[in-house]
Amino acid sequence: MVASSTTDIRSQALACRDAARQLAQLSASAKTDLLDAMAAALEADTDAILAANARDLAAATEKGIGTAMLDRLALNPQRLAGIAAALREVAALPDPVGQVTRDDVRPNGIRVQKVRVPLGVIAMIYEARPNVTADAAALCIKAGNGVILRGGSEAIHSNTAIAASLKRALREAGVADAALTLVEDLRRETMLALLQLNDVIDLAIPRGGEGLIRFVAEHARVPVIKHYKGVCHLYVDRAADPALALRLLVDGKCSRPSACNSLETLLVHADLAPSYLPLAAQALAERGVRVRADAVARQWLPDAEPASEEDYAAEYLDLIIAVRVVDDLEQALMHIQQYSSDHTEVIATEDAAAAEHFVHALRSAVVMVNASSRFSDGGELGLGAEIGISTTRLHAYGPMGLEALTVERFVVRGEGQTRA
Amino acid sequence: MVASSTTDIRSQALACRDAARQLAQLSASAKTDLLDAMAAALEADTDAILAANARDLAAATEKGIGTAMLDRLALNPQRLAGIAAALREVAALPDPVGQVTRDDVRPNGIRVQKVRVPLGVIAMIYEARPNVTADAAALCIKAGNGVILRGGSEAIHSNTAIAASLKRALREAGVADAALTLVEDLRRETMLALLQLNDVIDLAIPRGGEGLIRFVAEHARVPVIKHYKGVCHLYVDRAADPALALRLLVDGKCSRPSACNSLETLLVHADLAPSYLPLAAQALAERGVRVRADAVARQWLPDAEPASEEDYAAEYLDLIIAVRVVDDLEQALMHIQQYSSDHTEVIATEDAAAAEHFVHALRSAVVMVNASSRFSDGGELGLGAEIGISTTRLHAYGPMGLEALTVERFVVRGEGQTRA
Known part of the structure; x- marks a missing residue:
């Protein structure tokens, strides 16, 4: 059935680009309606999607896949309702397309605006979670982009069923359903061919383990936004409020240890160590933290x-x-600069000058004063939703919302002005 | 002398990164002073720089290089004064670093800001113009970045002399002069090694012919912002003011034909062709345009x-x-979509609806109504100066000023808020 992966994936991507041009022309309200219709389609197809998911789960169980992975893969009516609700939340977000970010009249009278336009075609490369199929599609489409979804083989039936629902909603809205293209040919050479299409694909976003991300970054000719890992630090300064610092520690480490915005290292100022660390030891021990x-x-x-x-x-x-006592703020900064993954760093301090020095000296994507690292998330930071977290410093840095799926271009209006 | 290109270029890039961290900490006024000092250093070293340039010119003449290229390579006291003046203009621009682009208080009381920080280390790959050495260095440094300059072999003596002046100004300001690193080993394998350093270099910007840009894009593992070419269109609508459309044609084609923002194609609505084209023919003929x-x-x-x-x-x-008569606006849009280089497109029309449709339908980096394509330039659009023009839709699209040499990151301030 799958003849030439290179030719097929290219024609699929070109069809997605053509459909994306239709999406780019839709009004804000048309896109809101479209995303609401996508949510309704998922709900209407609950039985078919859960049946497809059962096939994936059966195959995964047969393969002896671990319980954590099975849990990521599993859908049920409640989870599917959650996915539909998430689509409706994206539907209700402000449309980034058309936003004017700069508006100047030059001395010669020309009016220069910067206006957000869609990126074009976005390829999402991801692993076992079928909810990404719907979430990523919704964000890309809301920002006027076509989306090419290449999920993991474990979730192929679930992803196909979800994509079929969403594509129906696109067709019913009069948009070519290639605007959402699910790659069903999961051969590695097909993914490689996809990652070479730099004349068609404007951005690839890998989501998953570090191995997947390195593979994509290694082989892509298309631009890639990478999120390698989150080695998040909490530095408890000499001037910290110990009770506050303890809350940030417990929330940062224990509220969801598997999240990339969880704490991995605690640095404590030497002056505070004798009083703070025994409290920290007890709080961590109570929650089973080694x-x-x-x-x-x-x-x-x-x-x-x-x-x-x-x-x-x-x-x-x-x-x-991991815990380390540091002599002072400078040693904490040196430690963070050495080990940082450029994700999220937190200082607990009541000393405003120390806080500002911490913020200014570090270049991580998110730097926080007296707040939990767990807020390093698109929803919590007010972006509405998140398509990923960039830990590389181009285009977007940190949690990426709808704006990160657009680019600003120039619109100039004059009355016949010339340069010469 | 040049032992291992791979090892050497990596250690040079790492030194640049370390120095860039110093630059990132400088205040706005310290950077202004630094750039003014760089301008003064160039002026003080006029004799040495012109002597070095004379060596490049002699070698180029001996090689039988064409006059256009010789002209691009040549410096004289006036041109060098112009380069110094350009540095002072960059010095006087507002500092993009620290600019707050978003400032929200979330319902839980945390304050979320987006703040511009430098990209880090920028590699400029360019050809014969020695002024790029100073211009690019000034823009990168003003935005708090380290810069690695890899110019063409024809300009190596000029570039080395200019870099020596600028590096002296860095040292005198207490900044490690590796913040400006000129690659003196011009072997192709060294450039290839440079383009692989994606753990050190945050962005590469090639400036020059399409061949150079394709070479960099082909081989780079570091992120690249590309500007392939400018096939700029002027569409003269049925509702155009013919005299205005004629001014835009003459200015767009003739004021500097070698610039990427010059017009290459004229599209004329069929209804206006009988009256407009004879005027166009005469105006173009008078200026020697074929x-x-x-x-x-x-x-x-x-x-x-x-x-x-x-x-x-x-x-x-x-x-x-190139000239073509089109039946209507839709046919003009189809022509532009087919042949566009995503650079700059212009409509001449007095019909507001046609203008808005043109702007909305096209996705090029710069879209203009009743203004010359020659304004598609960082200085003319109010960016102060320009480090390049991006025709790819990630990070920056169109003329790139200082802001395009930064990225926005998140700064969060709370009073101990937690998520769980």
């Missing part, structure tokens, strides 16, 4: 194992935390 | 040659223009 600490910190952390160099670079995504 | 036109247009263009498919795709950069 601690790996440097020799100084272990004086107040009786159950801690020694921390190695690797611990400071690790993204545990688990109930484990 | 015309290549379709059969319909040639009825009113006695001296025109037939236009081929290639003519509509050509960036002439010369006193040549």
Whole structure:
């Protein structure tokens, strides 16, 4: 059935680009209606989608896939209703397309505006979660983009069923359904061919483990926005409020350890270590968090194992935390600069000058003062929804919302002005 | 002398990154002073720079290089004063670093700002013009970035002398002079090694001919902002003011034919062709412009040659223009969508609805109504100066000023808020 992956994927991508041009012309209200219709289509197709998901789950169980992965893959009526609700939330967001971000009249009288337009065609490369199929499609389409979805093989039946619903809604809105293209040919050479289409695809966003992201970054000729990992730091300054710093520690480490915005390393100012670390040890122990600490910190952390160099670079995504006592703010900054993944760093302090120095000295995507690292998320930061988190410094840096799926271009209006 | 290009270029880039971190911490006024000092250093070193340039010119003459290229390469006291003046203009521009582009308080009380930070390290890859060495360095440094300059071999002595002046100003300001790194090893494998350093270099900007840009885009693992070519269109609508449309044609084609924002194709509505094209023919003939036109247009263009498919795709950069008569606005849009280089498109019309449709339907980086394509330039659009023009839709689209050399990141301030 699949003849030449290179030819097929190129013609699919070209069809997506043509359809994207239709999407780019839709009014804000037409896109809102379209996304609401997509949500309704998912709800109407609940039985078919759950049946497809059952096939994926059966195959995954047969393969002996772990429970964590099975849980990521599993849909049920409640989860599907959640996906539909998320589409309606995206539908209700302000349309970024057409937003004027600059509006100047030049001395010669020409009026220069910068106006947001869609990027064009976005390729999402992702792993087992079928909700990404709907979430990513909704965000791309809301911003007027075509979307090419290349999910994991474990979720292929679920993804196909979800895409079929969403494509029906597109057709019923009079948009060519290639605007949402699900890649069903999951051969590696087809993904490689997709990643070479730099004359058709404007951006690729890989979402998943570091291996997937490195593979995409390694092989792509299309622009890629990467999120490698989140090694998030909490620095408890000499001037920290210990109770506040304890809340940030517990929330940052324990509220969802598998999230990339969870804390992985705690740095504590030497002056505060004797009073703070025993409290931290107790709070962490109560929640089953294992601690790996440097020799100084272990004086107040009786159950801690020694921390190695690797611990400071690790993204545990688990109930484990690395701890180090630092002499001062400068040493904390040096530690963070050395081990940072450019994701999120937090300072707990009541000293405004220390807070500003921390913010100014660090270049991570998100820098926080007296707030939990767990707020490093598109929804929490007010972006409405999030298509990914960029840890590279081009186009977008940090959580990416709808605006990150557009680009600003120039619109100039004159009355016949010339340059010469 | 040059042992291992791969090792050397990597250590040079790492030194540039370290120095860039110093630059990123400088205040706006410190950067202004630094750039003024760079301008003064160039003036103080006029004799040495002109002597170095004379060596480049002698070598180029010996190689039998064409006069256009010799002119691009040549410096004289006046041109060098112009370069110094351009540095002072960049010095006086507002600092983009620290600009707050979003400032929200979330319902839970956390304050979320988006704040511009430098990109980090920018590699400029360019050809014969030695002024780029100073211009690009000034813009990158003003935006707090380190810059790696890889110019053409024809200008190596001029570039080395200019870089030596600028580096002295950096040192005198207390900044490690690796913040400005001129690559003196011009072997192709060294450039290839440079373009692989995606863990050190945040952006590469090639400036020069299409061959250079394709080479960089082909081989780079670092992010690249590309500007392939400018096939700029002027569409003269049925409702155009003929005199205004004639001014835009003459200015767009003739004021500087070698510029990428010059017109390459003229499209004329069929209803206006009988009255407009004879005027156009005369104005173009008076200025020595050769015309290549379709059969319909040639009825009113006695001296025109037939236009081929290639003519509509050509960036002439010369006193040549392609002309076509179109049935209506839709046909003009289809022509532009087919042949556009995504650079700049202009409509001449007094019909507001036609103008808005033109603007909305096209996705080029710059779209203009009743203004010359020659305004598609960072300075003319109010960006102060320009480091390049992007014709790809990520990060920046169209003329790139200082803002395009930064990225927005998040700064969050709370009073101990947690998520769970």
